[in-house]
Amino acid sequence: MAQSLLIRAARPVGFPDHADDRPIDLRIEDGRVTAAGQGIDAPTGAEVIDARGAWISPGWADLHAHVYHGGTDISIRPSQGGLAHGVTTIVDAGSSGEGNFVGFREFIAEPAAERVVAFLNIGSIGLVACNRVSELIDQRSIDITRTLAVIEANRDIIRGIKCRACSTVTGAWGITPVKIAKKVAKIAKLPLMVHVGEPPPLLEEVLEILTPGDVLTHCFHGKPGGNILEDEELFGIARQVAAAGVRLDVGHGGASFSFKVARAGIERGLFPFSISTDLHLRSIDGPVWDMATTMSKLLAVGMPFAEVVAAASTRPRSVIGLPSEGRLAAGAEADFTIFELEDASVTLPDSSGDSATLDRLFAPRHAILGTRSVKAARLFDPTVHG
Structure with missing residues:
Protein backbone atom coordinates (compact mmCIF):
# COMPACT_ATOMS: atom_id res chain seq x y z
CA MET A 1 0.00 0.00 0.00
CA ALA A 2 1.33 3.38 -1.00
CA GLN A 3 1.31 5.95 1.82
CA SER A 4 2.83 8.57 -0.51
CA LEU A 5 2.32 8.69 -4.25
CA LEU A 6 3.11 11.09 -7.07
CA ILE A 7 1.42 10.74 -10.44
CA ARG A 8 3.35 12.60 -13.11
CA ALA A 9 1.95 14.21 -16.25
CA ALA A 10 -1.45 12.51 -16.55
CA ARG A 11 -4.12 14.15 -18.70
CA PRO A 12 -7.36 14.72 -16.74
CA VAL A 13 -10.66 13.63 -18.27
CA GLY A 14 -14.09 13.10 -16.76
CA PHE A 15 -13.77 15.62 -13.94
CA PRO A 16 -16.85 17.87 -14.18
CA ASP A 17 -15.14 20.79 -12.45
CA HIS A 18 -11.80 20.49 -14.30
CA ALA A 19 -12.15 20.94 -18.05
CA ASP A 20 -8.44 21.52 -18.76
CA ASP A 21 -6.92 18.34 -20.21
CA ARG A 22 -3.31 19.52 -20.03
CA PRO A 23 -1.08 17.07 -18.12
CA ILE A 24 -0.92 17.54 -14.37
CA ASP A 25 1.01 16.08 -11.47
CA LEU A 26 -0.98 14.72 -8.56
CA ARG A 27 0.42 14.14 -5.07
CA ILE A 28 -1.36 11.72 -2.75
CA GLU A 29 -0.48 11.14 0.89
CA ASP A 30 -2.22 8.78 3.31
CA GLY A 31 -4.92 8.13 0.76
CA ARG A 32 -5.83 11.76 0.09
CA VAL A 33 -4.94 14.34 -2.54
CA THR A 34 -2.52 16.93 -1.19
CA ALA A 35 -1.63 18.81 -4.39
CA ALA A 36 -2.51 18.96 -8.09
CA GLY A 37 -0.75 21.02 -10.75
CA GLN A 38 2.51 21.19 -12.67
CA GLY A 39 6.02 20.61 -11.33
CA ILE A 40 4.98 19.09 -8.00
CA ASP A 41 7.76 17.48 -5.99
CA ALA A 42 7.47 13.91 -4.82
CA PRO A 43 7.52 13.31 -1.05
CA THR A 44 10.54 11.41 0.21
CA GLY A 45 10.13 7.71 -0.45
CA ALA A 46 6.99 8.15 -2.51
CA GLU A 47 5.91 5.79 -5.26
CA VAL A 48 6.14 7.66 -8.56
CA ILE A 49 3.88 6.77 -11.49
CA ASP A 50 5.06 8.16 -14.82
CA ALA A 51 1.76 8.73 -16.61
CA ARG A 52 3.06 10.64 -19.61
CA GLY A 53 0.84 9.83 -22.58
CA ALA A 54 -1.91 8.48 -20.33
CA TRP A 55 -5.21 9.82 -19.05
CA ILE A 56 -6.50 10.06 -15.49
CA SER A 57 -10.19 9.98 -14.60
CA PRO A 58 -12.28 9.50 -11.50
CA GLY A 59 -12.09 5.83 -10.57
CA TRP A 60 -14.06 3.64 -12.91
CA ALA A 61 -17.29 2.42 -11.33
CA ASP A 62 -19.09 -0.68 -12.57
CA LEU A 63 -22.78 -0.10 -11.88
CA HIS A 64 -23.83 -3.67 -12.70
CA ALA A 65 -21.73 -6.70 -11.79
CA HIS A 66 -22.16 -9.89 -9.76
CA VAL A 67 -19.51 -10.44 -7.10
CA THR A 89 -15.97 0.73 -7.30
CA ILE A 90 -18.26 -2.23 -7.96
CA VAL A 91 -22.01 -2.25 -7.56
CA ASP A 92 -23.35 -5.75 -7.07
CA ALA A 93 -26.67 -5.66 -8.90
CA GLY A 94 -29.02 -7.92 -6.99
CA SER A 95 -26.95 -11.01 -6.26
CA SER A 96 -28.25 -10.95 -2.70
CA GLY A 97 -31.72 -10.43 -1.27
CA GLU A 98 -32.81 -9.79 2.29
CA GLY A 99 -32.42 -13.47 3.17
CA ASN A 100 -28.69 -13.68 2.42
CA PHE A 101 -27.39 -10.12 2.47
CA VAL A 102 -25.52 -10.60 5.74
CA GLY A 103 -23.16 -13.03 4.01
CA PHE A 104 -22.59 -10.61 1.14
CA ARG A 105 -21.66 -7.88 3.57
CA GLU A 106 -19.42 -9.93 5.87
CA PHE A 107 -17.63 -12.11 3.35
CA ILE A 108 -17.57 -9.96 0.19
CA ALA A 109 -18.08 -6.22 0.66
CA GLU A 110 -16.15 -5.66 3.87
CA PRO A 111 -12.97 -7.63 3.00
CA ALA A 112 -12.75 -6.38 -0.61
CA ALA A 113 -9.91 -4.10 -1.68
CA GLU A 114 -12.40 -2.39 -3.97
CA ARG A 115 -15.31 -0.27 -2.80
CA VAL A 116 -18.21 -2.73 -3.05
CA VAL A 117 -21.83 -1.66 -2.58
CA ALA A 118 -25.12 -3.28 -3.56
CA PHE A 119 -28.52 -2.95 -5.12
CA LEU A 120 -30.57 -5.33 -2.97
CA ASN A 121 -32.66 -7.85 -4.89
CA ILE A 122 -36.39 -7.49 -4.24
CA GLY A 123 -36.51 -11.30 -4.25
CA SER A 124 -35.50 -12.60 -0.82
CA ILE A 125 -33.09 -15.27 -2.11
CA GLY A 126 -31.32 -13.15 -4.70
CA LEU A 127 -29.49 -15.02 -7.47
CA VAL A 128 -28.59 -18.14 -5.50
CA ALA A 129 -29.28 -20.37 -8.50
CA CYS A 130 -29.57 -17.79 -11.25
CA ASN A 131 -31.97 -18.69 -14.06
CA ARG A 132 -32.48 -22.17 -12.54
CA VAL A 133 -34.47 -21.17 -9.45
CA SER A 134 -36.23 -17.85 -9.97
CA GLU A 135 -36.05 -15.32 -7.15
CA LEU A 136 -39.52 -14.12 -8.17
CA ILE A 137 -41.75 -17.18 -8.46
CA ASP A 138 -44.80 -15.65 -6.75
CA GLN A 139 -45.78 -13.40 -3.84
CA ARG A 140 -44.00 -15.68 -1.36
CA SER A 141 -40.68 -14.66 -2.97
CA ILE A 142 -40.85 -11.12 -1.56
CA ASP A 143 -40.93 -10.04 2.06
CA ILE A 144 -41.39 -6.28 2.15
CA THR A 145 -41.00 -5.96 5.94
CA ARG A 146 -37.74 -7.91 6.06
CA THR A 147 -36.39 -6.16 2.98
CA LEU A 148 -36.96 -2.73 4.49
CA ALA A 149 -35.36 -3.85 7.75
CA VAL A 150 -32.24 -5.07 5.95
CA ILE A 151 -32.02 -1.78 4.06
CA GLU A 152 -32.24 0.26 7.27
CA ALA A 153 -29.53 -1.83 8.92
CA ASN A 154 -27.18 -1.54 5.94
CA ARG A 155 -27.68 1.86 4.35
CA ASP A 156 -23.93 2.39 4.13
CA ILE A 157 -23.72 -0.43 1.58
CA ILE A 158 -27.20 -0.80 0.10
CA ARG A 159 -27.61 1.96 -2.48
CA GLY A 160 -30.67 0.78 -4.39
CA ILE A 161 -33.21 -1.97 -5.18
CA LYS A 162 -32.86 -4.44 -8.06
CA CYS A 163 -35.65 -6.26 -9.89
CA ARG A 164 -35.34 -8.58 -12.87
CA ALA A 165 -38.33 -8.15 -15.20
CA CYS A 166 -38.37 -10.76 -17.92
CA SER A 167 -40.34 -13.90 -18.69
CA THR A 168 -37.55 -16.26 -17.65
CA VAL A 169 -37.70 -14.80 -14.13
CA THR A 170 -41.24 -13.63 -13.44
CA GLY A 171 -43.19 -16.00 -15.69
CA ALA A 172 -46.92 -15.33 -15.46
CA TRP A 173 -46.39 -12.86 -12.59
CA GLY A 174 -45.61 -10.20 -15.18
CA ILE A 175 -45.15 -6.58 -14.10
CA THR A 176 -46.24 -7.05 -10.46
CA PRO A 177 -42.73 -7.57 -8.98
CA VAL A 178 -41.56 -4.31 -10.58
CA LYS A 179 -44.48 -2.47 -8.96
CA ILE A 180 -43.62 -3.95 -5.57
CA ALA A 181 -39.94 -3.15 -6.02
CA LYS A 182 -40.80 0.45 -6.91
CA LYS A 183 -42.97 0.74 -3.81
CA VAL A 184 -40.13 -0.52 -1.61
CA ALA A 185 -37.67 1.84 -3.35
CA LYS A 186 -40.00 4.80 -2.71
CA ILE A 187 -40.41 3.91 0.97
CA ALA A 188 -36.64 3.49 1.36
CA LYS A 189 -35.90 6.59 -0.77
CA LEU A 190 -33.54 4.63 -3.00
CA PRO A 191 -33.27 4.24 -6.78
CA LEU A 192 -34.69 1.18 -8.49
CA MET A 193 -32.70 -0.76 -11.10
CA VAL A 194 -34.74 -2.95 -13.45
CA HIS A 195 -33.30 -5.67 -15.67
CA VAL A 196 -35.24 -5.99 -18.92
CA GLY A 197 -35.16 -8.71 -21.55
CA GLU A 198 -37.65 -11.18 -22.96
CA PRO A 199 -41.25 -10.04 -22.32
CA PRO A 200 -43.51 -10.22 -20.48
CA PRO A 201 -43.52 -7.72 -18.96
CA LEU A 202 -43.30 -5.35 -21.89
CA LEU A 203 -40.61 -2.69 -21.82
CA GLU A 204 -43.36 -0.09 -22.14
CA GLU A 205 -44.87 -1.35 -18.87
CA VAL A 206 -41.53 -1.06 -17.09
CA LEU A 207 -40.88 2.45 -18.39
CA GLU A 208 -44.27 3.59 -17.07
CA ILE A 209 -43.15 2.72 -13.54
CA LEU A 210 -39.63 4.15 -13.54
CA THR A 211 -39.09 7.72 -12.37
CA PRO A 212 -36.09 10.09 -12.55
CA GLY A 213 -33.10 8.58 -10.77
CA ASP A 214 -34.11 4.99 -11.49
CA VAL A 215 -31.96 2.76 -13.70
CA LEU A 216 -32.98 0.67 -16.70
CA THR A 217 -30.20 -1.87 -17.24
CA HIS A 218 -29.60 -3.81 -20.49
CA CYS A 219 -30.81 -0.77 -22.43
CA PHE A 220 -29.22 -1.97 -25.70
CA HIS A 221 -30.20 -5.63 -25.62
CA GLY A 222 -31.33 -7.14 -28.90
CA LYS A 223 -33.93 -9.65 -27.75
CA PRO A 224 -37.15 -9.82 -29.79
CA GLY A 225 -40.22 -8.17 -28.34
CA GLY A 226 -38.42 -5.84 -26.00
CA ASN A 227 -35.56 -3.88 -27.54
CA ILE A 228 -35.85 -0.14 -27.97
CA LEU A 229 -35.53 -0.12 -31.77
CA GLU A 230 -38.34 -2.51 -32.61
CA ASP A 231 -40.99 0.16 -32.94
CA GLU A 232 -40.90 3.92 -33.18
CA GLU A 233 -43.38 4.52 -30.37
CA LEU A 234 -41.22 2.56 -27.92
CA PHE A 235 -38.07 4.37 -29.02
CA GLY A 236 -39.84 7.67 -28.47
CA ILE A 237 -40.87 6.62 -24.96
CA ALA A 238 -37.28 5.61 -24.20
CA ARG A 239 -36.03 9.01 -25.35
CA GLN A 240 -38.62 10.79 -23.23
CA VAL A 241 -37.88 8.92 -20.02
CA ALA A 242 -34.12 9.30 -20.54
CA ALA A 243 -34.53 13.04 -21.03
CA ALA A 244 -36.61 13.15 -17.83
CA GLY A 245 -33.85 11.49 -15.80
CA VAL A 246 -34.30 7.73 -15.99
CA ARG A 247 -30.79 6.37 -16.34
CA LEU A 248 -30.15 4.00 -19.22
CA ASP A 249 -27.42 1.53 -18.31
CA VAL A 250 -25.58 -0.79 -20.70
CA GLY A 251 -25.26 -3.93 -18.53
CA HIS A 252 -23.51 -5.88 -21.32
CA GLY A 253 -23.56 -9.39 -19.83
CA GLY A 254 -23.63 -12.66 -21.65
CA ALA A 255 -26.99 -12.03 -23.33
CA SER A 256 -27.86 -8.34 -23.12
CA PHE A 257 -25.85 -6.17 -25.53
CA SER A 258 -26.31 -5.71 -29.27
CA PHE A 259 -23.90 -3.74 -31.44
CA LYS A 260 -26.73 -3.06 -33.90
CA VAL A 261 -29.09 -1.67 -31.26
CA ALA A 262 -26.37 0.38 -29.55
CA ARG A 263 -25.09 1.84 -32.81
CA ALA A 264 -28.56 2.76 -34.05
CA GLY A 265 -29.57 4.25 -30.70
CA ILE A 266 -26.42 6.36 -30.44
CA GLU A 267 -26.71 7.52 -34.06
CA ARG A 268 -30.17 8.81 -33.16
CA GLY A 269 -28.87 10.61 -30.08
CA LEU A 270 -29.88 8.11 -27.40
CA PHE A 271 -26.72 7.71 -25.32
CA PRO A 272 -26.50 5.44 -22.28
CA PHE A 273 -26.20 7.23 -18.97
CA SER A 274 -23.78 4.59 -17.68
CA ILE A 275 -21.61 1.80 -19.04
CA SER A 276 -21.53 -1.36 -16.97
CA THR A 277 -20.36 -4.90 -17.58
CA ASP A 278 -22.87 -7.27 -15.96
CA LEU A 279 -19.71 -9.26 -15.29
CA HIS A 280 -20.21 -12.77 -13.95
CA LEU A 281 -18.89 -16.30 -14.42
CA ARG A 282 -20.75 -16.72 -17.72
CA SER A 283 -19.46 -13.48 -19.28
CA ILE A 284 -15.95 -12.92 -17.90
CA ASP A 285 -14.31 -15.16 -20.53
CA GLY A 286 -16.30 -13.41 -23.24
CA PRO A 287 -18.21 -11.68 -24.58
CA VAL A 288 -17.61 -9.11 -21.79
CA TRP A 289 -14.16 -9.78 -20.29
CA ASP A 290 -13.85 -6.48 -18.39
CA MET A 291 -14.85 -2.83 -18.06
CA ALA A 292 -12.16 -1.53 -20.45
CA THR A 293 -13.34 -3.81 -23.25
CA THR A 294 -16.97 -2.83 -22.67
CA MET A 295 -15.99 0.84 -22.85
CA SER A 296 -14.10 0.12 -26.06
CA LYS A 297 -17.23 -1.39 -27.62
CA LEU A 298 -19.28 1.73 -26.89
CA LEU A 299 -16.51 3.88 -28.39
CA ALA A 300 -16.62 1.69 -31.51
CA VAL A 301 -20.35 2.24 -32.07
CA GLY A 302 -20.04 6.02 -32.01
CA MET A 303 -20.09 7.19 -28.41
CA PRO A 304 -17.57 10.05 -28.02
CA PHE A 305 -14.46 9.44 -25.91
CA ALA A 306 -15.36 11.93 -23.16
CA GLU A 307 -18.90 10.51 -22.96
CA VAL A 308 -17.56 6.98 -22.58
CA VAL A 309 -15.26 8.04 -19.74
CA ALA A 310 -18.05 9.91 -17.94
CA ALA A 311 -20.40 6.95 -18.38
CA ALA A 312 -17.85 4.65 -16.73
CA SER A 313 -16.82 6.96 -13.90
CA THR A 314 -18.63 10.14 -12.90
CA ARG A 315 -22.17 9.12 -13.82
CA PRO A 316 -22.36 5.68 -12.19
CA ARG A 317 -20.70 7.15 -9.12
CA SER A 318 -23.53 9.70 -8.91
CA VAL A 319 -26.12 6.91 -8.84
CA ILE A 320 -24.66 5.51 -5.61
CA GLY A 321 -24.05 8.85 -3.94
CA LEU A 322 -20.33 9.31 -4.54
CA PRO A 323 -19.31 12.96 -5.08
CA SER A 324 -18.20 14.09 -8.53
CA GLU A 325 -16.95 17.57 -7.69
CA GLY A 326 -13.63 18.37 -6.11
CA ARG A 327 -11.94 15.05 -6.85
CA LEU A 328 -8.64 16.83 -7.60
CA ALA A 329 -8.87 19.20 -4.64
CA ALA A 330 -6.65 18.93 -1.59
CA GLY A 331 -8.25 16.66 0.98
CA ALA A 332 -10.28 14.57 -1.48
CA GLU A 333 -10.07 10.81 -1.16
CA ALA A 334 -7.77 9.33 -3.77
CA ASP A 335 -9.98 7.48 -6.24
CA PHE A 336 -8.57 7.42 -9.77
CA THR A 337 -8.01 5.29 -12.84
CA ILE A 338 -5.00 5.90 -15.08
CA PHE A 339 -5.46 4.53 -18.59
CA GLU A 340 -4.34 4.75 -22.19
CA LEU A 341 -6.21 4.52 -25.47
CA GLU A 342 -4.42 2.08 -27.78
CA ASP A 343 -4.71 1.68 -31.53
CA ALA A 344 -6.01 -1.75 -32.47
CA SER A 345 -7.73 -3.82 -35.10
CA VAL A 346 -9.67 -6.54 -33.34
CA THR A 347 -13.06 -8.10 -34.03
CA LEU A 348 -15.15 -8.74 -30.94
CA PRO A 349 -18.58 -10.30 -30.35
CA ASP A 350 -21.56 -8.73 -28.68
CA SER A 351 -24.01 -10.98 -26.85
CA SER A 352 -26.48 -11.24 -29.75
CA GLY A 353 -24.37 -13.23 -32.20
CA ASP A 354 -22.95 -10.25 -34.09
CA SER A 355 -19.46 -8.75 -34.08
CA ALA A 356 -17.70 -5.46 -34.77
CA THR A 357 -14.14 -4.40 -35.47
CA LEU A 358 -12.63 -2.08 -32.88
CA ASP A 359 -9.79 0.26 -33.83
CA ARG A 360 -9.17 1.64 -30.33
CA LEU A 361 -9.03 -0.10 -26.98
CA PHE A 362 -9.11 1.34 -23.47
CA ALA A 363 -6.13 0.05 -21.52
CA PRO A 364 -6.06 0.61 -17.72
CA ARG A 365 -2.60 1.12 -16.25
CA HIS A 366 -3.17 1.95 -12.56
CA ALA A 367 -6.08 2.09 -10.15
CA ILE A 368 -5.76 4.16 -6.97
CA LEU A 369 -8.24 3.91 -4.11
CA GLY A 370 -7.23 5.47 -0.81
CA THR A 371 -3.83 4.11 0.10
CA ARG A 372 -4.02 1.31 -2.47
CA SER A 373 -2.13 1.75 -5.74
CA VAL A 374 -2.53 -1.21 -8.08
CA LYS A 375 -1.03 -1.81 -11.49
CA ALA A 376 -3.88 -2.58 -13.86
CA ALA A 377 -4.40 -4.23 -17.24
CA ARG A 378 -7.23 -5.47 -19.42
CA LEU A 379 -8.36 -9.01 -18.84
CA PHE A 380 -9.07 -9.16 -22.58
CA ASP A 381 -5.86 -9.81 -24.55
CA PRO A 382 -6.19 -8.91 -28.24
CA THR A 383 -3.13 -11.01 -29.13
CA VAL A 384 -5.02 -14.09 -27.92
CA HIS A 385 -8.61 -13.27 -28.88
CA GLY A 386 -8.06 -10.99 -31.84
Missing part, protein backbone atom coordinates in the same frame (compact mmCIF):
# COMPACT_ATOMS: atom_id res chain seq x y z
CA TYR A 68 -21.21 -12.57 -4.43
CA HIS A 69 -18.66 -15.34 -4.98
CA GLY A 70 -19.80 -18.51 -3.25
CA GLY A 71 -23.21 -17.04 -2.51
CA THR A 72 -24.59 -17.43 -6.02
CA ASP A 73 -23.79 -19.76 -8.88
CA ILE A 74 -22.82 -16.96 -11.28
CA SER A 75 -20.76 -14.55 -9.18
CA ILE A 76 -17.08 -13.76 -9.55
CA ARG A 77 -14.79 -12.35 -6.85
CA PRO A 78 -14.55 -8.53 -6.68
CA SER A 79 -10.84 -8.77 -7.48
CA GLN A 80 -11.63 -10.40 -10.84
CA GLY A 81 -13.32 -7.25 -12.11
CA GLY A 82 -11.86 -4.64 -9.80
CA LEU A 83 -8.66 -2.70 -9.14
CA ALA A 84 -6.45 -4.99 -11.21
CA HIS A 85 -8.59 -4.03 -14.21
CA GLY A 86 -9.01 -0.33 -13.50
CA VAL A 87 -12.28 -0.46 -11.54
CA THR A 88 -12.25 1.09 -8.07
